[in-house]
Amino acid sequence: YREHYHEEPYARAMGEGRDIIGKRKDGSEFPIEVSLSPIEIENSHIIVAYVQDITQRKQLEREKTRQEENLRLFYDVTTRPGLSMHERFNLVLKTVLDILNLDIGIISHIEGDIYTVIYTVAPPDTLSPGQTFETGNTYCDITIQEDNVIAIEHMKESSYQAHPCYAAFALECYIGAPIYIDDKPYGTINFSSPTPRTKRFTSTEIALVRLAAQW
Template structure:
């Protein structure tokens, strides 16, 4: 991409001010580097994404933002190179914030040249897509579990609950069977085996009562700051986070699949609710299939 630098563009001071305001107001992180790939400037979104102030990183190589030095080197050959004359297609790379937090960033970038083509800068526009990448990875692992011929029914359910706990950042995963007003633990994943299979609770004392009332996926990422902060489950067990979905078997309500934790988690979005719905659908199909095998 060839554009004239602001300093030599002939733009009025008002126009330059507008351009800078647009730069600052962008939701995506934007980083500008010089020909040696040292940081020249970044917008507020980039400061937030990488956990630093512009003043603290100006002059540092952009390598400080890469989780893997090999990615930094590869991008120096393919994207941020004076011989490149076009903007890159979107690509995903692992970045790290200044406190060491690693995330996946979808990026487009390329060179910026002044009017004389004598001076080169580089820009990168970065969007955090960690959640999307994690969902895709979880879907792939879910397919591996559900299609495995090496796992028996009980083990597939266990591995699915473990996978859900890892994805949602939860401590415990449960498949429940609802019998009247009783909530019965049919399958469970907990690293300390704190809740045994067969344990029964009053339905009204579980968060799943809200899931059944909603007749669909329900999530609370920080119960203490939610509308259910006085629920018996929170008062008795202190579970801060929950996500669950009803399970249907052969068209009839069977129970729920749910994941919970004593610690708050990142706020749930639509992709999380869709994923837990998919987990519930698979468990429902698997229960029905296992019933047919037992009858046969």
């Protein structure tokens, strides 16, 4: 490869279309991009190689691919024929839970101070359809007040740590969106977990929850 390049040197990227791996002193490997530039110094031809660590770029590319796959998966679920309303909503909850890696998914109906669980996917013996709570004792109270997607990765470290829901259920992570039917507020779709989320919700994940709330 080097002999061929020396025969016809010009400024270009090394190994175009291929992944190039660098190795650190400790033996760990990481993706790199190498740019080659021939220069002439005192009648001597020298090839200068500029090496750039592209780990972050590769991570962003993988994240973008994963998010696109998740959106396609969600679209496939919501357009799947032959499902009853119960099957479709439960499948939507399960799909988004899997994408977000959370534990509890709920579609709620909120009427005044009464919060009713309509559909839910949750660990056994925790929640069931028809179960009711005081709206003010749920994080969805925040969602309804803000009338927007609310995403909280670690409740204990947020400005909502004094919320009654945290004291009652110790749910550390929450993301929810308001649901409107015929332009009238109906309730929320929300996802939560007793385990804090280590990464911030991405803009695509927030958009996915907003999309799931559109009936």
